[in-house]
Amino acid sequence: MEATCPSDRRELRRAGWITGAAVLVLGALTLVSRTDTRASTLATVVDVGATLAAAALVPLLLRRPVTGALAMAVLAAFSPAATPAATIGVLRVATVRPLATAMWVGAVGVIAHAIQGVVRPIPGLPYGWLLVIDVVTHAALIAWGALVRLREAARVEERRRAEEEQAERIAAARRQERAAIAREMHDVLGHRLSLVAASAGALEYRPDAPAEQIARAAGVVRAGAHQALEELREVIGVLRADDLVSGDGPPQPTAADLPALVEESRQAGVTVTLSSAVDGEVPETLGRTAYRVVQEGLTNARRHADGTPVRVVVAGAAGEGLRVEVCNPMPIGPVASDASGTGLVGLAERAASVGGRLEHGVTGDGQFRLSAELPWPA
Template sequence: MDATCPPDRHAERWAAWTTGAVVLVLGGLTLVSRTDVRASTLATAVDAGATLVACALVPLLIRRPVTGALAMAVLAAFSPAATPAATIGVLRVATVRPLATAILVGAVSTGAHAVQGLVRPIPGLPYGWLLVIDVVTHAALVAWGALVRLRTAARVEQQRRAEEEQAERIAAARRQERATIAREMHDVLGHRLSLVAASAGALEYRPDAPAEQIARAAGVVRAGAHQALEELREVIGVLRADELISGDGPPQPTSADLPALVEESREAGVAVALDDSTVGEVPETLGRTAYRIVQEGLTNARRHAPGCPVRVVVSGAAGDALRVEVRNRLPVDSSTSDGRGTGLVGLGERAASVGGRLEHGLSTDGEFRLVAELPWPA
């Protein structure tokens, strides 16, 4: 047994019983055949004793292959009844120990059988031929055992690699899932907090506004902050979890939710016009991508161009492409970037994930435009 692996006691007992039975049967057959050839009470007693001792050595052979095989080889030097046990010992060592060790044990067993040929010669078999058979047999046993060992090691290595690859695939899936969740939460939280900021800004700069308008803005701030906290709690739980996302989370938005998204911005005081001229039902994945693009566009508009009207245009049909455009004018002293740009980078990745493309920048008439074209299969 390998020193690095805990022994399997059940397997050891099964191997010991099986090997012991084989040694007993073969030793008995050898005893009977040799008794027929040379009737000798002393030889018969020695062979019977050797058979019993070889059976007793089987547990040692299973737990300590080299020691057990050498003991059986020494026993075989005095009795042919121990030959089956000695050959099994050589094969056992060759299957569980390095080739150099197997060759050494095989050489000892070969020498022991050479001694046996002198002490207990086989009638009709020249000693020279006995040595040839002895060497060839032990060489075959060592080669066979080494081949079994190599194949076993190859299977173990193949299984180990398969397990490592499976673990890596699971880890990669987890990383991908968490990256997707993080990107979703960036869009959702950014949109939600920008609504809160816009409504809070209205309360700050218009303290003389009508009570109804102030109450509506305060309600948007309260609801937005509450939803942002819930969404933040959700993403933290996801990113901490070791398990993959089961897909049983809250329903994901689609293009059908665009009017509600626009209405949220309107309630926060942003003038948003929506022009949706799509023909047919937009596929779920495509619609979700369009929703996130519009959401990020509205978030950026509130952040960089507060108070400026925004126009959202969605058009397209199956077999062509879904075109999403968000455009708004910028204040004279406004910058189109806050130095990070992670949202637009994420949008570019979203568009690319469905085979589309995303462009953004200032137009010649001074508007900032965010344009995406997403393939719409027929």
């Protein structure tokens, strides 16, 4: 069975009714056109029976094209009334089966009509011309069916490619969204955990500190760990989702949140000075990028140069651009390193996504400088 699902079965039944009706009508017209006074009663009975039998074979033709077409060709060998059904059978095979199969089924049809020309000759038509018409007609049916089959195969291939391209676009969008989530996770969790580590370090190395200072450091550790855990849960929940849609997460930070970010580091014991000379309200996307630059700079300072003062500068205006800079002195002695460098790589990609550029390195006066130049349209 070629059709298995309900919709296919309905289409098959509909095609069966239409084809069966066509076979009956064409068979009846053939009977009328071939009827003459010399025709015997037996020949008429055979023609009527062949017409009805051909109509009854239509469901078989639709489900098993080769078998149905061969059965109709046998009927056509003895009755011209079955010729329309036999030609429909050859056309059906040519549209759904390979060309080689259609050719040998067509050859059987040619032989069947050659026999019909002997058994039931057409008055006034020489047998030679009958064979020529027979061969040409079947060749045309096979060519027509092969063309239909090729066009259908081309449509199927085009639809398959379109579905693959659509699936690839969806997969690419999901990969891009997951990459963005990974960058956010690095920025946010790295910042939170570095605060926790700095405060825990203060508790470890200053056990004789005043109780108030110890309590404040312990509070920073508790709050930072709690926030990091909540943010990690949010990220894992999004990554587990089947559909990733941008903008469905919690509100993203902007330039207006920079003072709070700096204050968090101060509470963790880092000496941070913030110099802001921004004229106007920073656009949301631009402000989010500036926030992440400062956040990464503070995280790296705590991780690689703990105990050194950090200077943060944010300046700019519409039409002039926005400059973000985080500087801290290089520590004396060995410096902890982050071999992966994923934070700065992701930060550079983030700056490039808004048309800006990111620079980092050690200056001539021994300062580690992380800076970003971001466009701010007028």
